[in-house]
Amino acid sequence: MAEVLTITDLVKQFGGLTATDHLSLSVDEGEVHAVIGPDGPGKTTLIGQLTEDITPNSGSIRFAGQDLTGMPVHRRSMLGLARSFQITNVLADFSARANVALAVQAHQGHSFRFWRKAASDPRLVDPAMRCLATVGLEDRAEVSASNLSHGEQRQLELAMALATQPSMLLLDEPMAGMGPEDSARMVEILKRLKGDLTILLVEHDMDAVFALADRITVLVYGRAIATGAPDAIRNDPDVRTAYLGEEAEDA
Amino acid sequence: MASFRYGFILLVMLALAAVPTVAIAIDEPFYVSLFTRMLVMAIAACSLNLVLGYGGMVSFGHAAYLGLGAYVVGIGFYHASNDGMEWALNGWMHLALAITIPGLVALLIGAISLRTRGVYFIMITLAFSQMLYYFFIGLERYGGDDGLSLWFLSDFGGVMDMNDDVDLYYLSYGLLLVILFLLYRLVNSRFGMVLKGAKSNERRLMAVGFPTYRYRLVAFGISGAICGIAGFLMANQSEFVSTAEMHWVHSGDLIVMVVLGGMGTLFGPVLGAVGFLMLEQYLPELIRGGCEVIGGNNCGIAGEYWKIVFGPLLIMVVLFARGGIDGLLQGKVGRNG
Amino acid sequence: MNWILLIEQCLNGIQLGLLLFLLAAGLTLVFGIMDLVNLAHGSLYMVGAYFAATFTAWTGSFVLAIVLTLPATLIVGAVVEIVCLRSLYNRDHLDQVLATFGLILFFNELVRLIWGPAGLNVPLPEFLSSSLELLPGLVYPSYRLAIILASLTAAFFLYWLVARTRIGMLIRAGASNREMVGALGVNIRFLFTIVFGLGAALAGLAGLMAAPISTVEIGMGENVLILAFVVIVIGGIGSIRGAFVAAILIGLIDTVGRAFLPDVIGTFFDDEFADAAAPALASMSIYLLMAVILAFRPEGLFSARGG
Numbered sequence: 001m002a003e004v005l006t007i008t009d010l011v012k013q014f015g016g017l018t019a020t021d022h023l024s025l026s027v028d029e030g031e032v033h034a035v036i037g038p039d040g041p042g043k044t045t046l047i048g049q050l051t052e053d054i055t056p057n058s059g060s061i062r063f064a065g066q067d068l069t070g071m072p073v074h075r076r077s078m079l080g081l082a083r084s085f086q087i088t089n090v091l092a093d094f095s096a097r098a099n100v101a102l103a104v105q106a107h108q109g110h111s112f113r114f115w116r117k118a119a120s121d122p123r124l125v126d127p128a129m130r131c132l133a134t135v136g137l138e139d140r141a142e143v144s145a146s147n148l149s150h151g152e153q154r155q156l157e158l159a160m161a162l163a164t165q166p167s168m169l170l171l172d173e174p175m176a177g178m179g180p181e182d183s184a185r186m187v188e189i190l191k192r193l194k195g196d197l198t199i200l201l202v203e204h205d206m207d208a209v210f211a212l213a214d215r216i217t218v219l220v221y222g223r224a225i226a227t228g229a230p231d232a233i234r235n236d237p238d239v240r241t242a243y244l245g246e247e248a249e250d251a
Numbered sequence: 252m253a254s255f256r257y258g259f260i261l262l263v264m265l266a267l268a269a270v271p272t273v274a275i276a277i278d279e280p281f282y283v284s285l286f287t288r289m290l291v292m293a294i295a296a297c298s299l300n301l302v303l304g305y306g307g308m309v310s311f312g313h314a315a316y317l318g319l320g321a322y323v324v325g326i327g328f329y330h331a332s333n334d335g336m337e338w339a340l341n342g343w344m345h346l347a348l349a350i351t352i353p354g355l356v357a358l359l360i361g362a363i364s365l366r367t368r369g370v371y372f373i374m375i376t377l378a379f380s381q382m383l384y385y386f387f388i389g390l391e392r393y394g395g396d397d398g399l400s401l402w403f404l405s406d407f408g409g410v411m412d413m414n415d416d417v418d419l420y421y422l423s424y425g426l427l428l429v430i431l432f433l434l435y436r437l438v439n440s441r442f443g444m445v446l447k448g449a450k451s452n453e454r455r456l457m458a459v460g461f462p463t464y465r466y467r468l469v470a471f472g473i474s475g476a477i478c479g480i481a482g483f484l485m486a487n488q489s490e491f492v493s494t495a496e497m498h499w500v501h502s503g504d505l506i507v508m509v510v511l512g513g514m515g516t517l518f519g520p521v522l523g524a525v526g527f528l529m530l531e532q533y534l535p536e537l538i539r540g541g542c543e544v545i546g547g548n549n550c551g552i553a554g555e556y557w558k559i560v561f562g563p564l565l566i567m568v569v570l571f572a573r574g575g576i577d578g579l580l581q582g583k584v585g586r587n588g
Numbered sequence: 589m590n591w592i593l594l595i596e597q598c599l600n601g602i603q604l605g606l607l608l609f610l611l612a613a614g615l616t617l618v619f620g621i622m623d624l625v626n627l628a629h630g631s632l633y634m635v636g637a638y639f640a641a642t643f644t645a646w647t648g649s650f651v652l653a654i655v656l657t658l659p660a661t662l663i664v665g666a667v668v669e670i671v672c673l674r675s676l677y678n679r680d681h682l683d684q685v686l687a688t689f690g691l692i693l694f695f696n697e698l699v700r701l702i703w704g705p706a707g708l709n710v711p712l713p714e715f716l717s718s719s720l721e722l723l724p725g726l727v728y729p730s731y732r733l734a735i736i737l738a739s740l741t742a743a744f745f746l747y748w749l750v751a752r753t754r755i756g757m758l759i760r761a762g763a764s765n766r767e768m769v770g771a772l773g774v775n776i777r778f779l780f781t782i783v784f785g786l787g788a789a790l791a792g793l794a795g796l797m798a799a800p801i802s803t804v805e806i807g808m809g810e811n812v813l814i815l816a817f818v819v820i821v822i823g824g825i826g827s828i829r830g831a832f833v834a835a836i837l838i839g840l841i842d843t844v845g846r847a848f849l850p851d852v853i854g855t856f857f858d859d860e861f862a863d864a865a866a867p868a869l870a871s872m873s874i875y876l877l878m879a880v881i882l883a884f885r886p887e888g889l890f891s892a893r894g895g
Contacts, residue, residue, distance in 0.1 A: 077460030091451040102448050105441055106460035113441040164459055309682050363879050366886045369681055370625050374817040381814045382875035389868030503689045510686060556701050562694030566687045
């Protein structure tokens with residue numbers, strides 16, 4: 001199967017702290033690859049290097065045949081890498097539909113179009129409504145994003161990412177701050193997307209990860225200590241001692 | 252409340268259309284030039300509103316574009332009267348240059364300023380406008396510090412006469428309507444969505460794939476071009492061009508007009524400009540009158556120091572009625588109205 | 589090239605730069621620590637000059653006037669901070685711009701009410717009204733030398749205060765990380781008032797020193813404020829060191845540029861063009877410098893944050 005994302009020997013240091021330590025990781029087309037791990041900085045730094053302006057000290061990130069390091073943020077989206085944010089990050093004073101329509105618009109060529117009304121343009125509105133329907137928000141389309149519940153805002157995040165027609169989705173803790181009910185709904189939505197989309201999922205919620213992932217990489221102090229299918233990870237002794245150990249005992 | 256708001260705005264626009272007729276009927280031609288100034292400032296405030304209200308860019312240098320537009324007329328006049336270049340008075344050419352030159356200068360200034368954010372952006376737009384101010388003070392040839400008195404105004408052949416106050420009034424009114432309509436289309440277009448989106452959450456916009464810088468820059472250029480039109484009208488209205496109008500304090504006045512009227516609304520800046528110039532014109536008399544009612548001494552002097560009331564009034568508007576006049580019309584009183 | 593003239597102009601440039609530094613130092617701290625855009629800082633410069641004029645007239649002594657003006661402007665600054673600016677710290681920059689713009693109108697009008705619309709002249713203090721021969725052929729007014737010395741003293745005092753004292757430690761911490769200072773349990777409100785008052789006193793000092801060599805008039809702070817902004821933008825917000833370097837740079841370029849640019853342009857172009865263009869270009873030079881520096885370092889030369 002074709003690799004969509006290939007991370008090779010990535011290193012990022014902040015002063016004395018090594019946040020990414022010779023990390024190699026790949027995501028195949030159509031798979032859900034989850035990254036878990038006990039430490040926060042390692043995962044955040046990885047996402048920063050994939051989607052933002054954090055430049056690695058060495059190593060490479062190749063996506064869709066191109067090197068991502070040093071590439072402007074907006075061009076990564078154009079290549080087909082979409083992301084959702086860990087902390088909800090939507091346009092608060094726009095309606096849910098306008099939020100998604102803007103994401104659709106971003107991928108329909110340049111926006112130096114000054115005349116035609118965007119809010120009634122079917123080329124924007126129709127795809128936006130389809131994306132909202134995918135995440136189950138079609139009834140809330142006209143509601144201002146700031147008036148949506150936390151769970152709904154997370155769904156809106158996802159709809160915006162989908163609207164850019166990505167070849168890979170990078171989900172940064174999509175269940176963060178959600179109650180069990182909202183989490184379950186989000187897992188259902190992602191399950192439906194699975195297969196059509198390549199997803200890199202960074203998540204704390206173990207139930208969600210084991211329900212969704214085809215492969216899992218365990219990150220400890222910025223280093224990948226294991227990569228494999230969920231069952232293999234569950235039974236990996238290194239992982240059990242380093243990370244799952246405590247949780248397994250709790251359960 | 253919504254119908255009241257639109258009714259009020261319609262009333263203001265209709266009243267503005269009737270000003271010359273009424274002024275001539277009651278034999279007070281002074282009102283024509285006062286209200287022309289309001290229209291001119293309304294255009295300038297609308298241009299600022301595009302970047303400030305819709306784009307969230309606190310530009311503190313719009314007086315410079317106003318001045319550039321005015322100097323197009325002034326420099327044309329200078330060469331027509333001193334070098335015999337009659338063509339330099341051509342009004343259509345003035346108008347075209349008063350759009351393109353300030354627009355291009357705004358693109359240039361914006362290209363540097365928009366690399367920065369927040370406090371830096373405010374200070375840099377301020378500094379560049381002050382640079383242009385000193386540039387024109389240094390140009391002794393075109394009057395320098397003293398400015399230029401225009402004996403001839405922009406020449407539109409037989410179409411209209413800038414020496415005729417009523418012609419100038421209706422030209423200003425017509426241009427204001429055209430600009431309002433263009434802005435209405437623009438802020439609701441795809442471009443407008445990006446502009447408003449970047450104000451709301453720039454990081455998100457970049458993440459979905461918008462190179463926000465270039466959209467902001469183009470908006471900044473358009474804003475400068477529209478402001479130049481106001482400068483062109485201002486020169487013909489006052490028959491005088493000077494650096495005083497480019498001073499940064501006037502950029503502050505423009506921001507006040509936009510906020511006073513209501514940021515990020517189509518008609519807010521028009522209401523703000525009218526309101527601002529009304530206050531400037533009548534607040535001194537109001538204070539004098541109020542002073543006489545309560546029986547104070549030296550009421551004439553009290554009226555002279557009207558800005559001592561105006562300043563704190565401004566602070567109050569900022570702190571307690573951020574929606575401005577348009578916000579009040581919509582029934583929103585709180586600060587983020 | 590006339591070396592004597594060049595040295596003289598450089599001294600003038602340094603003197604202007606030091607005055608700008610006194611203005612910019614307070615302003616950059618207020619920006620850096622309180623994240624507040626204060627357009628009314630120029631008003632404090634103006635108030636300092638008017639105080640100096642009044643106190644000189646009362647006491648007949650410029651030195652006594654200095655002694656009275658410094659605490660007076662400090663108090664004015666502290667009062668402004670407590671009455672008005674304190675409620676602006678959590679507002680966005682546009683609110684701050686508007687409110688402090690309102691303060692300018694208020695101060696201008698208040699000054700007109702108290703001192704009248706006409707400008708005032710402050711006589712040079714007798715003991716500094718002569719000139720010194722620094723080098724053979726280089727005669728320089730002793731008052732301007734005194735400005736240089738006094739400003740340098742103030743700059744060293746500021747350096748000592750910021751680098752060596754507890755208050756200075758808090759100021760530095762606040763400029764790089766505001767939340768941290770709050771977390772230390774420091775009385776932030778009091779610290780802010782002190783910083784603002786200090787900035788006001790420095791602005792007042794600049795105003796009072798400028799008073800005898802310029803006209804004391806309404807609005808005198810408005811143009812010099814923009815120069816202080818340029819200094820801060822070039823130096824980097826919150827950085828005193830940056831403000832110092834940038835202020836001297838600006839002072840030198842502005843002064844020397846005005847004096848020599850006509851000659852320089854005259855060697856390349858004809859005199860008529862040089863006469864017409866040189867003053868305009870000279871007055872633009874510092875802004876062009878700002879543009880160039882920003883193009884390469886948008887955060888300024890010495891950014892206090894993350895630099």
